[in-house]
Amino acid sequence: MSDAEPPDDEFEPVQVFGDETEMDLRPGSDDCYKCSTCDTNCPVAAVDDDFPGPKFQGPEQWRLKRKEDRDIDDSVMKCSNCMRCDGACPSNVPLSQMHNTARGEYVDEQMDTLSREYLRNRMLSNYRFFASLGSKVPRLANFVAGLGVTSWLGEEVLGISSEREMPEFATRTFREWWEERGGAGVSNPDKRIAYFHGCYSNYNTPEVGKAMVRVFEHFGYEVMVPKQRCSGTPMFANGMLDDARRAAETNVEEFVAAIGDGADVVASCTSCSMSLRQEYPELFDIHGIEDLSAHTYEAVEYLRIHEDLDGALDDADAAFPDLAYHAPCHARNQGLEGQAVEVADRIDGVEATDVGDSCSGISGTYGWKEENYDTSMKIGEEMFEHMEDADAETGMTECPTCAMQMEHGTGYDIRHTLELLEAAIVEE
Amino acid sequence: MRTGNAAWRPTGATVAISDDVLVVGGGVAGVAAALAASDRADVRLISHKQSTLRSASGLVDALGYTPDGEGPLVDPFDAIGDLPEGHPYERVGAAAVREGFALFDDAVGDTYRGSHTDRNALVPTHGGTVKPTARYPASAAAGLASDRRDALLVGFEALTDFDAPMAASHLDAAGVPFDARGVTVRFPGDFRADAKVTRYAHALDRDEDLDGTPARTALAEAVKAHLGDEERVGFPAVLGDDDPAGVRADLGADLGADVFEVPMGPPSLPGLRLEDRLYEALAEAGVRVESGNPAVDVEGDGDRVRAVYVDRGRRKVPYHADQFVLATGGLVGKGIDSDREGVREAVIDCHVPHPADRYDWFEEDAFGDHAFARFGVDVDRDLRPLSADGSIDYENLRAAGSALGGYDFAAEKSGGGVSLATGYAAGDAAGAAAAGAADETAIHGDTQ
Numbered sequence: 001m002s003d004a005e006p007p008d009d010e011f012e013p014v015q016v017f018g019d020e021t022e023m024d025l026r027p028g029s030d031d032c033y034k035c036s037t038c039d040t041n042c043p044v045a046a047v048d049d050d051f052p053g054p055k056f057q058g059p060e061q062w063r064l065k066r067k068e069d070r071d072i073d074d075s076v077m078k079c080s081n082c083m084r085c086d087g088a089c090p091s092n093v094p095l096s097q098m099h100n101t102a103r104g105e106y107v108d109e110q111m112d113t114l115s116r117e118y119l120r121n122r123m124l125s126n127y128r129f130f131a132s133l134g135s136k137v138p139r140l141a142n143f144v145a146g147l148g149v150t151s152w153l154g155e156e157v158l159g160i161s162s163e164r165e166m167p168e169f170a171t172r173t174f175r176e177w178w179e180e181r182g183g184a185g186v187s188n189p190d191k192r193i194a195y196f197h198g199c200y201s202n203y204n205t206p207e208v209g210k211a212m213v214r215v216f217e218h219f220g221y222e223v224m225v226p227k228q229r230c231s232g233t234p235m236f237a238n239g240m241l242d243d244a245r246r247a248a249e250t251n252v253e254e255f256v257a258a259i260g261d262g263a264d265v266v267a268s269c270t271s272c273s274m275s276l277r278q279e280y281p282e283l284f285d286i287h288g289i290e291d292l293s294a295h296t297y298e299a300v301e302y303l304r305i306h307e308d309l310d311g312a313l314d315d316a317d318a319a320f321p322d323l324a325y326h327a328p329c330h331a332r333n334q335g336l337e338g339q340a341v342e343v344a345d346r347i348d349g350v351e352a353t354d355v356g357d358s359c360s361g362i363s364g365t366y367g368w369k370e371e372n373y374d375t376s377m378k379i380g381e382e383m384f385e386h387m388e389d390a391d392a393e394t395g396m397t398e399c400p401t402c403a404m405q406m407e408h409g410t411g412y413d414i415r416h417t418l419e420l421l422e423a424a425i426v427e428e
Numbered sequence: 429m430r431t432g433n434a435a436w437r438p439t440g441a442t443v444a445i446s447d448d449v450l451v452v453g454g455g456v457a458g459v460a461a462a463l464a465a466s467d468r469a470d471v472r473l474i475s476h477k478q479s480t481l482r483s484a485s486g487l488v489d490a491l492g493y494t495p496d497g498e499g500p501l502v503d504p505f506d507a508i509g510d511l512p513e514g515h516p517y518e519r520v521g522a523a524a525v526r527e528g529f530a531l532f533d534d535a536v537g538d539t540y541r542g543s544h545t546d547r548n549a550l551v552p553t554h555g556g557t558v559k560p561t562a563r564y565p566a567s568a569a570a571g572l573a574s575d576r577r578d579a580l581l582v583g584f585e586a587l588t589d590f591d592a593p594m595a596a597s598h599l600d601a602a603g604v605p606f607d608a609r610g611v612t613v614r615f616p617g618d619f620r621a622d623a624k625v626t627r628y629a630h631a632l633d634r635d636e637d638l639d640g641t642p643a644r645t646a647l648a649e650a651v652k653a654h655l656g657d658e659e660r661v662g663f664p665a666v667l668g669d670d671d672p673a674g675v676r677a678d679l680g681a682d683l684g685a686d687v688f689e690v691p692m693g694p695p696s697l698p699g700l701r702l703e704d705r706l707y708e709a710l711a712e713a714g715v716r717v718e719s720g721n722p723a724v725d726v727e728g729d730g731d732r733v734r735a736v737y738v739d740r741g742r743r744k745v746p747y748h749a750d751q752f753v754l755a756t757g758g759l760v761g762k763g764i765d766s767d768r769e770g771v772r773e774a775v776i777d778c779h780v781p782h783p784a785d786r787y788d789w790f791e792e793d794a795f796g797d798h799a800f801a802r803f804g805v806d807v808d809r810d811l812r813p814l815s816a817d818g819s820i821d822y823e824n825l826r827a828a829g830s831a832l833g834g835y836d837f838a839a840e841k842s843g844g845g846v847s848l849a850t851g852y853a854a855g856d857a858a859g860a861a862a863a864g865a866a867d868e869t870a871i872h873g874d875t876q
Contacts, residue, residue, distance in 0.1 A: 035694040037482050040626045049620055049627070087720050090477050090762075277741045294742035304444050305745050335720030335740060342716060 025062050025101065028094040032059035038085035038095055043359035044078060047378040051078045054085035058098035065102075072106040078372075079103065080363030081237035082329040083274070097282040100236050104283075107239030120158045121238040124365040128230040131169065131203040138169035161373040167204045167404060174202040174209035178225050185213075188222040193302070194258035195225050196251075196267040196276065200400035211422035212268045212299055218426050219307050224263055226254040231272040233330075234365045236279055248284050251276070255295075256288035265296040268418055270331040270398045271364065273298040277334070298398070300343060300417055301336055310346055317348035318423040323415070324390035325352045326383055326406060328399035329359050340396065340417045347424045352396065355386035360397075362405035377409070384409040396420065446748040447472040447716070448862035451855070452723045452736055452775060453755030453763065454479045456488075456844055457829025459706045460851025461753040463531055465859030466713040469866075473715055474738060474747065476722040479703055480761050485691035486665070486698025487551055487568075488532065488540075488848070490525065491517070492560035492841025500560035503547050504845070514834040516846045519809050520853040527856070528848030532563065535709035539701065541569045550574050554590045554664065554692045556598025560841055564691075565698045567672050570660050571688035573604045580658040581610040581690065582651050586621055587628075589693055590664040611654040616646035629669040629697050635678075644675060648682030655683060665689040665697050672701065723747075723756070726776045733822045736775070750865050751824045751858035754778070754805075754813070755851060758830030758837075764803055771803050773831065778805045778813040778821055781833065797839075804833030811854045824861065826854035 032055070039045055039053040057076055064070050076099065085095040111118050123130065134141035144150055145166035155162040172180075174197055193216055201208040213223050228251055235244035255265050255276075267273035276296040280289050303309045323344065327337035337357070344352035361379030366372050387395060387410050395406040395414040403414040449465040451458045454475025462473045493499030494507050495515070501507050508525060511518045517525060533543045540563050542549050548560035550573040558573045571579070579599075583592030596610030617638030619627060635642045641649070651661065661679075667689055668675035680687040691698055710717055725737040725744060735746035756763030756775055765774040771782040771789075782803055783789060789800045805813045811826040828850035830837060837843035 035483050036624065037478065037695055039624045040482065040695045040700065041478070045624060046626065046630065049618075049623070052620070052622070053624065088478050090480055090483070290742070301740075306444065308444055310444070310446075333720055335718055335738075337720070338716055338718050 025094070025098055028092075028098065029059040029062045031091045032089075032093045033091060035090065037090060038088045038093075041084045041088035043082060043084065043361065043379045044080055044375065048078065048375050051075055054079070054095050054099070057102065058085070058095040059093060061102055062098055071110055072102050074106065074110070076103050076106050077239070080359075080366040080372075081233075082359050082363045083333050084329050084359065087333050094282065096279075100239075100241070100279065100283055103236075103239035104241035105239075108241075111239075116157075116159055120160060120369070121365070122240060122243075123158065124160070124368060125234040125238040125240045126230070126243060127234055127365075128199040128203075131199055135169045135173050135203045138171045142166075142168050155370055159370040160368055161370045163373055164368055164404075164408065167200075167400075169203055170206045172206065174206035175225065177206055177210060178213075183225070184217075184223050186217045186220060186222050188220055189262060191220055192222045192224060192258075192261060192263035193266045194255055194263040195223055196228060196231065196255070196265055196272055196296070197225065198228075198267065198269045198272040198400075199230055201268055205400065205416070208268050208416045208418055211416065211418040211426075212266075214426045215299075215303070215418055215421050216266070219303065219312075224258050224261070226258050228254060231267075231269075231275040232279065233271040233275045236275070236283070237364050237366060241283065245284055245286075248280055248289070249286060252280070252286050252288050252292050255292050259291060259295050263295075264302065265292065266299050266302050267296065268299050268398070268416065269400060270298055270328045270334065270336065273301075274330040274334060298331070298334060298336055300339055300398075300421070301334070303421075304339060304343075309343065312425055313343065313346035316346070316424040318350055318420060320347075320350045320415075320420055320423045321394040321413075322350060322392040323352040323394055323396040323420070324355050324387040324392040324412070326355050326360060326387070326395065326397045326402055327357070328397055328402045329363070331398055332357070340398070343417065344396075344420060347420070350420065350424075351391065353390040353392060355383055355390055358382040358386070360399075360402040360405040362401045364401050367401070367405060376405070380405055380409050387412065445472075445746070448749060448866065449751045449753065449855070449858045450474070450736060450747050450749035451753040451755060453753075453757060453761070453829065453831075454717070454719060455481060455755065455757055455761060455829060455847065456706070457831075457847035457851035457854075458753070458755035459535075459710060460528060460531055460848050461755055461828050461855030461858065462710055462715045463535060463713055464852045464855030465751075465753070465862070466715050466855075468859040468863040469751070471713075471715045471859075472747070472749070473710065473717050474721075474723060475717075475719045476762075478719065480757065481699045481703040481706075482696060483694035483760075484699040484702075485553070485693075485696060486565050486702050487559060487561040487691055488563040488844030489560070489837075489841040490529070490548070490562035490845035492548060493839060495836070495840060497839070500550070500558075501548060504562065505546050512834075514806065516832045516835055516850050517842070519807055519811065520849050524853040525845060525849040528845065528850075528852035529562065531852050532848050536563075536702070536705045539566055539705055540564065541566055552595070552599055552604075552662070552690060554595060554690050556595035556602070558599070558602055558604065562845060565689070565701070567665065567667065567676060567689040567698065568691060569688065570686035571662050571690060573599070573602075575660070576605050577659040577686075578607040578657065579609075579660045579662055580651075580655055580685075581608060581662045582654070583610065583612045583664065584615040584628075585612055586615060586619065586623060587625070587664055587666070590690065592662075595690070607658075609656070609658065611651075613650045613654065616641070616650050617643065625664075625666045625692070625695060625697060626669060626700075628666040632666070632675045633668045633670050644678040645682060648679050651683060655685065658685060660686040660688060662688050662690045665692045667697075669697060669700065672697075723775045728822060731820070731823050733776075733825050750862045752822075752826070753851075753854045753858055754825060754827040754831055755829045755847075755854070756831050758804055759800065761830060763829075763831040766800075766803075771800075773805050773813070776813070776821070776825070778827070779816045780805055781816075798836075801836040801838060802833055804831055806833055810857060811850060824858075826858060828854040
């Protein structure tokens with residue numbers, strides 16, 4: 001857009017506010033016309049009367065903060081970072097960016113770093129660190145995590161809900177498997193992807209990572225697995241922006257190098273792809289971060305765009321259970337909510353039912369916190385009911401923590417869309 | 429906007445995402461087009477954001493006033509034949525208007541009223557005006573201004589968008605054939621002062637326990653003391669989201685009066701419920717729906733559109749189809765965009781006729797006859813957008829809804845009807861063309 005040149009003597013509103021040195025959230029704030037559509041989409045506000053909703057957390061709080069000596073309202077820690085408000089806003093207000101920024105400021109400046117809440121949140125958001133320790137001795141770690149005394153201690157000392165079962169560590173991580181198989185099975189300088197496996201498919205569900213590698217190799221891709229750290233999603237949600245930035249520096253450096261080798265970046269977790277493509281450039285100014293954002297895709301999305309996936313599936317059948325599919329909020333925000341069921345519809349022998357557009361309620365680390373557990377389960381109720389109503393006894397989703405919640409609420413076994421694709425098109 | 433053109437990169441995509449008909453836009457026009465096309469074609473509907481139905485009253489108008497301001501019209505169909513050339517109704521004809529409403533009636537079933545007649549209904553609004561409309565939610569049925577029974581309007585202290593005493597005196601001043609009286613009560617229970625409208629609706633849906641009393645009973649109790657001889661009671665439109673009929677029935681039984689909703693501004697429960705109904709109808713028709721990313725560009729191939737490009741965050745992904753429908757909305761829905769330089773159609777850059785001097789776009793009087801209200805693309809009688817020289821842009825691209833120019837939906841009260849009529853006409857033609865193309869391919873294949 002090119003504005004007409006303003007005459008010299010005319011009042012020019014932008015000059016009143018001087019030069020911004022920080023991220024400028026003013027234009028986004030000004031774009032809010034208070035229709036409150038975001039508030040009607042917020043799953044937390046729907047069940048928690050104390051939560052003022054995204055319109056307050058975003059543009060209204062930003063405006064209040066223009067006054068001196070204004071603290072961030074502590075209700076910002078109740079936002080689960082599901083980001084549904086982003087997709088709801090008809091005016092493109094960057095609500096989640098505002099929430100992330102406010103939460104980061106709250107944690108940095110108002111939270112007691114010796115408090116139990118801070119330590120607990122720091123631990124939860126640095127899941128990868130503990131997972132990397134646990135997975136060194138997976139059987140022992142799983143045993144200890146399964147002890148009643150551990151979950152009692154977790155709740156009493158740390159405020160981690162004892163209702164939740166700790167995710168089991170795999171006895172062999174994805175990266176160990178990758179090393180043992182000797183890395184890429186296909187070499188192809190013209191078709192390369194760099195796999196962002198994230199923490200969960202490395203330490204907890206390596207079968208998802210393996211499915212990802214096999215499916216992409218089936219289509220002739222050379223898969224690269226660069227060194228990587230957490231995508232930052234749990235850190236954003238806990239306002240630990242310094243931790244997230246450190247992890248981002250490694251990720252940007254490693255994956256931009258892979259992009260230089262001709263690769264696109266593909267993630268199997270929809271929150272990881274969300275983080276790399278949207279939150280990274282919104283929150284950090286790191287050389288190459290825009291490039292990484294522009295090259296990052298979710299795995300099924302990538303295949304649908306670049307390969308004739310429909311054609312590959314037309315004659316495919318899979319020995320796979322019927323599925324109750326839940327689209328994670330972060331998939332929804334990338335516009336990917338319909339693709340899994342579309343893909344499943346092509347495969348003979350499998351019926352997939354979409355369980356609707358409600359939020360699972362766990363939102364990463366949110367539902368793990370003792371004080372959020374009840375809210376989390378209340379939000380999830382609608383999804384649980386729809387899963388029970390669906391003609392299936394197995395769940396499917398792309399988000400690891402949605403999967404935990406689905407399993408927790410229904411007892412179903414939960415699979416990943418890539419596992420379905422593997423069953424349909426990869427020959428044994 | 430979070431992304432700029434400069435940051436886009438090509439994706440090297442194949443024709444992986446491909447359908448018979450691609451509808452761009454998820455409002456009433458887009459939904460109508462997708463439903464109309466789905467009889468004969470595989471249809472995908474994409475929308476940037478949730479539809480602006482959430483901001484709409486839920487009333488679906490046909491034509492309340494002529495472009496010259498005559499009205500309220502008793503029968504919209506008496507006036508449709510006299511509309512000026514270029515008006516969307518003139519383009520598609522009265523038959524398409526009927527088909528559009530028939531498609532709507534089919535999709536919403538008994539949740540809406542008004543299909544028994546061509547004539548306009550008169551529905552009281554939350555400002556106390558009376559609006560001529562063609563279809564109204566069942567929840568507003570007992571509130572019609574043509575009904576001679578006296579009415580009590582009830583407002584809630586914390587819900588400042590509806591001032592019941594003021595609305596009642598406005599209705600009186602408008603000369604309605606009944607006595608209207610307004611009272612303001614406190615909504616029972618302990619809600620935040622700024623509780624969302626959906627919060628009240630869900631409390632009534634679930635009949636939540638409010639200080640020991642079920643919500644529906646508690647609300648009826650709060651109103652009873654104020655109820656005189658009135659046979660009907662109007663509330664702001666927050667009476668349930670999932671079970672509005674049940675909420676009204678219980679309140680009505682407790683009060684001994686008919687209960688109705690007065691349509692409200694955004695966020696609007698009647699709009700939300702309508703959105704739910706329409707999207708259920710899309711699911712039943714097998715239409716694939718995607719939301720979250722904007723359509724931003726088009727790839728042409730001579731006189732045909734090959735693909736519409738969707739911005740998935742710093743990259744453009746092509747969506748191929750045989751036929752395309754542009755139902756991206758007007759100035760509010762952001763299908764029509766403007767800056768100081770000019771006015772344009774946001775996705776395909778179709779021609780939007782407008783005065784060169786932007787001071788000619790509007791009138792001084794706030795409620796004057798603004799030119800901007802009629803900004804939109806010009807189309808031929810098959811709804812294909814026209815260039816400045818009057819030629820067709822693309823033979824397989826049609827436009828529908830408020831992306832069209834030549835009408836002022838706010839002044840005429842014609843928004844819903846134009847969206848239904850042109851959505852139906854565009855979708856029906858797109859579906860037929862796509863089916864025709866498929867037949868040709870099949871015949872061609874048979875001969876080989």
